[in-house]
Amino acid sequence: MQRYQPDKLNLTKYLFFTGKGGVGKTTTACGTAAYLADRGNNVMLVSTDPASNLQDVFQTELTNKGKEIPSIPGLTVANFDPVTAAEDYKESVVGPFRGKLPDSAVANMEEQLSGSCTVEIAAFNEFSSFLTDPEAEQKYDYIIFDTAPTGHTLRMLQLPSAWNNFMDENTTGASCLGQLSGLGDKKETYEHAVKTLADGTKTTLMLVTRPQKSSLLEANRAAKELQEVGIQNQMLLVNGVLEEATDKVSQFIYDNQLEALSQKPEELKKLLDYSIPLRSYNVTGIENLRHLLKPEQDNFKAETIPPREFPKLKDIVTELDQSNKKVIFTMGKGGVGKTTIAAAIATELADKGKKVHLATTDPAAHLQFVISDSEQIKVSHIDEDKELADYKEEVLSKARKNMTQEDVAYVEEDLRSPCTQEIAVFRAFAEIVDDTDCDVVVIDTAPTGHTLLLLDSTQSYHIEVERSSGEVPESVKRLLPRLQNGEETEVVMVTLAETTPVYESMRLQKDLDRAGIAHTWWVTNNSMLTSGTTNPMLMARAQNENTWIDKVAELSDNHYAVVEWHPEEITGAALHNILV
Missing domain, CATH: 3.40.50.300 (P-loop containing nucleotide triphosphate hydrolases)
Structure with missing residues (x-):
């Protein structure tokens, strides 16, 4: 498997990084953005990950408007909090019913719009504004997102009833409020965004995984689900690969990695795949970020770990x-x-x-x-x-x-x-x-x-x-x-x-x-x-x-x-x- 070096690949304008929590989506997206900007490109990085530690990475206050990073000329970063956006969205849908329906009905509506699906839709709302903005398309060589919509969200966008603003009069026990009921005026924008996502000449899905069985299975599930909704242009990035073993512990991890990668699911074998080595440092701060994807790394000497006692x-x-x-x-x-x-x-x-x-x-x-x-x-x-x-x-x-x-x-x-x-x-x-x-x-x-x-x-x-x-x-x-x-x-x-x-x-x-x-x-x-x-x-x-x-x-x-x-x-x- 070759090392991941973004400038050596024929990347599309829009790059979506996806993978389960903890595989390094945000880190890899940030590393890619910095790497491309350092090579003379104009890059926009958009984060909609509620767990995102983007402010720590760039060590600066970020907003949803996009902020230029002075130490990396050519890089602009926008950080959205989809949880806050979801709260605003929920209120816009539920607000008109307050005082008109019983309190318990309003509470039920609020709770239906309090789940992860609503947060995803709020995030998709942010993606869409970038995917369909002609000015951004002109201005930037690359627009990078550190999360991708799920297949569930994309399928939901294609269903007429998802847009309905209705209280259901039956007793199904399922959601009775269209998840997208407050977004009717955005329908065309969303259709344009979904088209751009499915266009392999414009968009690449970067599946980030770890060299572990459970992580590869999850990447395979996401790959299949997104292929089914038309996102065919996919690439696999295996993050955190331990490249050499020097003791019993590292040998065990090294062998497990090899086994997991040799048995990766069939769907993933069809994709172009690249590796990112395990790094000794947390990727916070501009210097570490710039180092992440560099082939040559500084030699480091690990300090002896002082013993600590922990509760059991x-x-x-x-x-x-x-x-x-x-x-x-x-x-x-x-x-x-x-x-x-x-x-x-x-x-x-x-x-x-x-x-x-x-x-x-x-x-x-x-x-x-x-x-x-x-x-x-x-x-x-x-x-x-x-x-x-x-x-x-x-x-x-x-x-x-x-x-x-x-x-x-x-x-x-x-x-x-x-x-x-x-x-x-x-x-x-x-x-x-x-x-x-x-x-x-x-x-x-x-x-x-x-x-x-x-x-x-x-x-x-x-x-x-x-x-x-x-x-x-x-x-x-x-x-x-x-x-x-x-x-x-x-x-x-x-x-x-x-x-x-x-x-x-x-x-x-x-x-x-x-x-x-x-x-x-x-x-x-x-x-x-x-x-x-x-x-x-x-x-x-x-x-x-x-x-x-x-x-x-x-x-x-x-x-x-x-x-x-x-x-x-x-x-x-x-x-x-x-x-x-």
Whole structure:
């Protein structure tokens, strides 16, 4: 695989960087922008990533208007906060109904427009203004975006009912407000933007991934989904490649990378792919940014890592046991190790004499390797695909009875949103919590505050209009108040000692606060700091973890634990190793 050097590639004017949280989208987009500007191009960089640390990277205050970076002539940077934009958008849609509809109906409308889909649409609104601006097209050689719209958003834009401003008179339980209902005047702009996105002579989708199996699978999913909506011109950038092994730890990582890349999914094998080496530094500040894509790097000498003592996972479990928690969720973004941490918590609680029910959405085969049923632990696997299919069918069968074909098509697409999956899975969890005869239930995926508020507001709304016809099952109605009882429920936040995972966990935390859900504990998983590595590159990376572990300590008011990086797959008896 060749190194990524943007000036050696025949790049299009519009570049969209996409990939799951923490793979380095923003870093790679910034590095590309600086690299191209340094070679005499006029470049506009647009960030719509709510977790974006663009201000840290450029060490300057940025606005949504676009600011020239004096130390990189030719580079202009605009930073939008789509969360704020989504709030403004939500108010423009809901505002006219205040005072005209019951408060519970207005609250339900607000919550429907409080999810990630609305944030995505607000972000797309910003993309569109750049993609369709003739002045920007003339002025800049390259316009670079550090996030890309999802297939779900692009499909939504093509559905007539998504634009409708209507309150639905049926009891489908799906969104009854067109997600795009406040944007009717933008329809033509959006059509133009979608056309530009699908034009391979103008736009390239840069799929950013890590040399890890889960990351490559996610890139493959995004590639397929965006190909299906017409974005064919795609390129794969593998970020954070460790180029040489010098000790046991680095050898393990190096071998794993090779294995993951040799087994990458078929779709990705068809794409042009380039690598970006793992760097020893965090990409903040102009100098580091300019260095990122340079073939020659300064020699660096990693400093010895001074030993630090951190609280252990065992300490958290002791407290959960003593406070007699009944429902424990592990929460965090994909790939941070929620299932392993949940299994370790379940194991330790069982050792303390509790009867534990461990419920997981992880593929069943994988969990059987991690932990198996015993006298003290019962393991349940929730098949997300099946739960989702059942829930969709339940909603659609109601919709088909009394909705037009166009509206059914909208409901069908709306059901593809991440919120729908959460609701379907949460219903399954509620059944487990309801039925269990165990002392404690440990669940490896937590619903977001938005999902809980959506269920809660749907319930209140339906009660008020006297047609609660089973959209919110009884088990869910019973579980909602239990989740808001801090004496019974605990959400353990799981993160990594890196920028994006910590920022994303902060967002999840705010969302839980909004829903009044108790959360005290944080776990920083897979820490290199205590791995004992002597590889200079990994030592430097480990050193950088200190900042983020300190940040987690501050955010959690010192209610946290650090779990060290382990080379082997953690299963069975080895779960005890991560507790201490």
